[in-house]
Every structure is written in structure tokens, then in C-alpha cells.
Amino acid sequence: MLYKSTRCGVKNISFKDAVMMGLATDGGLIVPEFVPKYDPQSIKNKNFKSIAFDIFKLYIDDIKEDDVLELIEKSYSTFDDDEITPLRQFGQFYILELFHGPTYAFKDIALQFLGNLFEHILKKRNQTLNILGATSGDTGSAAIYGLKGKKNVKVFILYPQNGVSLTQELQMCDIDDENVFPIAVNGTFDDCQYIIKEIFKDAAFKEKYHLGSINSINFARILAQIVYYYYAFLKVEKNVAFSVPTGNFGDIFAGFLAKLMGLPIEKLILATNENDILYRFVCFGEYAKNQVKKTLSPSMDIQVASNFERYLYYLYDQNCSKVKDLMQEFNKNGKLVFNDKILQIQSDFSAYRVSDEEILQTIKDFYGKYNYIIDPHTACGVKSIIDESIPAVCLATAHPAKFSQAIEKALGFSAPMPQNLAKLSTKKRKFKEDNSVEAVEHFIKEHAIS
Numbered sequence: 414m415l416y417k418s419t420r421c422g423v424k425n426i427s428f429k430d431a432v433m434m435g436l437a438t439d440g441g442l443i444v445p446e447f448v449p450k451y452d453p454q455s456i457k458n459k460n461f462k463s464i465a466f467d468i469f470k471l472y473i474d475d476i477k478e479d480d481v482l483e484l485i486e487k488s489y490s491t492f493d494d495d496e497i498t499p500l501r502q503f504g505q506f507y508i509l510e511l512f513h514g515p516t517y518a519f520k521d522i523a524l525q526f527l528g529n530l531f532e533h534i535l536k537k538r539n540q541t542l543n544i545l546g547a548t549s550g551d552t553g554s555a556a557i558y559g560l561k562g563k564k565n566v567k568v569f570i571l572y573p574q575n576g577v578s579l580t581q582e583l584q585m586c587d588i589d590d591e592n593v594f595p596i597a598v599n600g601t602f603d604d605c606q607y608i609i610k611e612i613f614k615d616a617a618f619k620e621k622y623h624l625g626s627i628n629s630i631n632f633a634r635i636l637a638q639i640v641y642y643y644y645a646f647l648k649v650e651k652n653v654a655f656s657v658p659t660g661n662f663g664d665i666f667a668g669f670l671a672k673l674m675g676l677p678i679e680k681l682i683l684a685t686n687e688n689d690i691l692y693r694f695v696c697f698g699e700y701a702k703n704q705v706k707k708t709l710s711p712s713m714d715i716q717v718a719s720n721f722e723r724y725l726y727y728l729y730d731q732n733c734s735k736v737k738d739l740m741q742e743f744n745k746n747g748k749l750v751f752n753d754k755i756l757q758i759q760s761d762f763s764a765y766r767v768s769d770e771e772i773l774q775t776i777k778d779f780y781g782k783y784n785y786i787i788d789p790h791t792a793c794g795v796k797s798i799i800d801e802s803i804p805a806v807c808l809a810t811a812h813p814a815k816f817s818q819a820i821e822k823a824l825g826f827s828a829p830m831p832q833n834l835a836k837l838s839t840k841k842r843k844f845k846e847d848n849s850v851e852a853v854e855h856f857i858k859e860h861a862i863s
């Protein structure tokens with residue numbers, strides 16, 4: 414399989430090159446040259462790992478099969494459930510628990526794999542990499558757990574000093590591995606993002622220090638997320654709809670790709686919180702930026718959905734020059750209108766917007782009915798199933814103990830902490846920096862792997 418950019422500027426690159434490139438050099442996103450088929454009938458009697466192997470083989474032909482197997486084995490042995498993503502049924506609701514990885518949120522499914530993949534490629538190519546990222550909480554710890562202890566790579570994660578929860582900070586800082594650098598910046602999440610952006614703009618610095626990123630646009634992350642759609646189908650044993658709490662369009666795009674590959678997904682339900690750019694896109698055919706609003710489901714507090722461009726590419730029949738024009742227009746006006754495509758969009762997705770109040774009510778109702786605690790992101794998905802009123806699998810994207818404030822507000826008590834979360838206690842590795850590009854650049858110079 415070869416890969417190309419949604420904006421025409423990159424083509425015919427290998428899987429490994431696609432992984433190392435991350436964002437395409439023309440500013441677009443990497444997509445496969447074609448979408449391979451994977452017959453859902455062929456997964457009977459398989460488990461998560463063997464489905465992963467089948468799917469990965471379709472997309473990866475420049476890594477030996479034995480090595481792919483080993484990467485899968487390594488990536489999912491860190492999960493605390495043998496099924497990796499167990500499915501539970503409650504009446505018309507199926508909950509697919511995606512939070513059994515080391516940081517108790519679904520990003521582990523992609524980032525455990527991506528971390529091992531980076532290590533594998535760097536070793537083969539005798540290269541080094543310094544990963545730089547900003548986090549408002551969850552992505553940072555998933556990236557750290559994906560890369561800690563890996564050879565030839567160091568990871569620098571900026572987070573706002575007073576902008577993450579104690580649990581989130583401990584998850585990033587209660588770490589022994591010396592290739593990990595959680596950096597508390599004296600500023601906001603926006604400041605952290607600004608610093609990263611500026612550093613990446615400095616092409617000479619980026620080149621000299623082999624900087625890379627681990628954000629949600631890497632195609633390998635999407636690839637890893639296709640697997641659990643098939644796995645859920647295997648367990649439900651019938652055609653079913655999926656409800657997906659989404660912000661960056663990453664998780665739901667993986668479902669869209671699974672459907673193109675041949676998985677009979679009845680319907681893809683897109684669940685947003687009050688940051689509703691994707692809801693407005695599906696319902697009114699308008700993709701327009703707004704202010705980001707803080708909600709009870711912070712991992713979806715996003716306005717511009719970084720994976721959205723991949724969907725546009727398929728919406729316009731893989732026409733990369735059309736996508737290039739559209740993205741140029743969006744960058745200029747902050748807005749796109751799709752009057753001509755609204756029917757297609759609405760046959761691909763239905764969408765719901767869930768308010769904080771509804772999140773709390775849904776957590777409460779679900780607990781009252783089924784004695785099971787859902788986290789505030791998952792609650793957006795569950796509420797959307799209720800509104801759609803069809804049976805569906807809701808992707809449960811985080812363990813409820815990670816969002817104890819919302820749970821306490823809804824139920825009056827907090828969700829039981831998993832042992833590994835409860836025992837986090839010391840900030841063994843924590844670095845502090847001023848809110849300035851120069852300070853962070855200096856820190857990287859001092860600690861980068863060369």
C-alpha cells in the first residue's frame with residue numbers, strides 16, 4: 414500500500430514514510446492510495462489481536478509480518494482486559510469499553526501502537542526522534558505512556574501549570590523513565606500550543622533536533638482505531654449503529670473507513686458536546702469556527718476538527734485538488750458551506766449536540782437503570798443513541814474515574830479508582846518553564862537526543 418496527501422502535494426510514499434511524516438509536507442493529511450476491503454464474515458472466531466493483524470497487513474507492506482505481529486503483541490499486552498476492548502450490553506445499549514489501556518482512555522489504543530511503531534522504524538533506520546506536544550490533559554499522558562522507555566526517542570509534553578487535574582498531572586509525572594519530560598508551563602493551554610507551533614515553524618531547529626509530533630493526524634492512529642469497530646461487530650453479531658463521542662473527527666473517521674472497507678455499519682452517529690462545529694456541519698452543511706467553550710467533557714472541547722479533511726477527501730471522490738481549494742478557502746474565511754453535498758453527508762452520519770446538563774442527567778439515568786457509571790464523554794454518545802432511538806454501540810472513550818468532578822456532580826459520589834490510578838502519588842519527573850518560546854527551545858536543546 415502506498416500513501417498520498419489529501420492536497421496532492423505528496424504521493425507514492427510507503428507506510429513507514431507516512432508514519433514518520435505525520436502531517437503531510439504540503440499541509441494536508443495522509444491517506445491510503447485506495448481503501449482495501451476486509452470481509453466481516455472472515456472475523457468469526459478471531460480475537461482483537463488477530464483482527465488487528467489482518468487489518469494492519471492490508472495497510473502495511475513494508476514491515477515484515479513477524480514484526481507486525483510483535484508490534485501488536487507489545488502494544489496490547491499493556492491492557493488490563495484480555496479482550497482489549499470488551500463489549501457490554503445494557504438493554505438497547507452496547508458499550509464498547511475503550512479505556513483498558515495504561516492511561517484509561519481510548520487514545521491508548523492508537524498511541525501504544527504508534528509508540529512501538531516509532532521505536533521499530535527508528536531502530537531500522539538508525540535514527541532518533543524528539544517528540545514535542547502540548548496537552549490539556551489526556552493526550553499528553555497517552556503519548557507519554559506510548560513512548561516511555563522506548564529507545565532512540567525522547568518526549569517533551571507541555572501542559573498548563575494550573576490547567577490540568579491532579580490525576581492528569583500525576584499520570585504524566587509519576588514516571589521513572591528518563592526519556593520523558595513533562596513540562597509545566599506558566600501559562601494556559603493556548604500558550605502551550607502557541608509555543609509548539611512557533612518551534613515547529615523554525616525549520617532549521619526542527620531539522621537539527623529531529624522534532625516530531627504525535628498529534629491526532631498520524632494515519633497509524635486511524636489504522637489502529639479501525640480494529641475495534643470490527644471487533645464490536647463480531648461481538649454484537651448483527652449489523653449495528655455506532656455512536657461516537659468525537660471532537661477531532663478521529664474516532665468517527667476510523668468508523669467511516671471501516672464502513673468503506675466493507676463493515677456493515679447501520680449508521681454512524683456523531684456525538685458532540687456544546688462545541689458543536691461537527692454537529693452543525695452534518696445538520697446544516699456549514700463548517701464554521703466558533704469560540705471554544707469549556708464543558709464537562711474536556712477532551713472534546715475542540716473547534717477545528719483536525720481529521721475533518723480526511724472525510725472531505727472521500728466526500729469529494731478522492732479529488733485532492735478540490736480538497737486543496739476548500740482548505741485554502743477555510744483558512745481564509747474560517748468557514749465552508751456544502752449545499753451541494755448535504756444529502757451525502759446526512760446519509761454518512763447523523764449528529765447530536767449534548768449539553769452539560771444533558772451529560773449529567775444521562776450519567777445519572779444510566780446509573781439508575783443499569784448500575785454502571787459512564788464518563789462524561791461516553792454520556793454524549795449514550796444521549797445521542799437515546800435521541801436517535803435505535804439500538805447502537807456507544808464507544809466508551811474514558812474510564813469514569815478520570816473525570817471525577819462530573820461524576821460527583823451527577824451522582825453525588827465518585828467512581829471507584831482503578832488501582833493503577835489510585836497508587837499514583839509523586840511527581841517524580843516534572844519540569845517547569847516560563848511561558849516563552851525561547852525558554853522551551855532552550856530546554857529542548859539541553860535535553861534532546863541527537
Ligand SMILES: *Cc1c(COP(=O)(O)O)cnc(C)c1O
Pocket residue numbers: 518519520551552629658659660661662663664665712713790810811
Ligand atoms: C480524544 C478524546 C475524544 C475525542 O476523540 P476524537 O479523536 O476527537 O474523535 C473523546 N473522548 C475522550 C476521553 C478523548 O480523550
